[in-house]
Amino acid sequence: MIVYINGYRSHNKTLFDALNSASWFYGSRLLGGRMAKHITVEIKLIKDLKKKENAYGYCHIIGDDLSKPREFCIELDASTKFDFAQILTWLSHEFVHLKQFVRSELLDYEFDRTQWKSRMYNVEKTSYENQPWEKEAYRLESKLYEEFAEWYYD
Numbered sequence: 001m002i003v004y005i006n007g008y009r010s011h012n013k014t015l016f017d018a019l020n021s022a023s024w025f026y027g028s029r030l031l032g033g034r035m036a037k038h039i040t041v042e043i044k045l046i047k048d049l050k051k052k053e054n055a056y057g058y059c060h061i062i063g064d065d066l067s068k069p070r071e072f073c074i075e076l077d078a079s080t081k082f083d084f085a086q087i088l089t090w091l092s093h094e095f096v097h098l099k100q101f102v103r104s105e106l107l108d109y110e111f112d113r114t115q116w117k118s119r120m121y122n123v124e125k126t127s128y129e130n131q132p133w134e135k136e137a138y139r140l141e142s143k144l145y146e147e148f149a150e151w152y153y154d
Ligand SMILES: [Zn+2]
Pocket: 093, 097, 133, 134, 137
């Protein structure tokens, strides 16, 4: 896996190192080491992402191959009011989406249509809590973060 980290507070070495290690940890846990090797992820730290975009994190596919995506950009709100545990939990949430894209469980289309496994969803008409890809991400985010923290901070 190739991990780039840039943006707001990326010069903070403690935060940078934790995000870098967590990316490797989440990537290998979710994808397996063999697949994780083929992934490139750019992590952009943004001040007040929540205020600007109404989300604490995003995961987008970059690169042209939408059927076999291997390059991603993850944006995270890194405002100083959030502690590292919170930011690293959002990172684990976005890594679950990255896994969903890599495994073609989640296919992101333009406009408002999204395919999850073999079913089409209109994101505008499906409440956030009922989107199965979000359910999975919320189910796994804290568990993954706690496993990481136990390993990293021990
Ligand atoms: Zn999500």
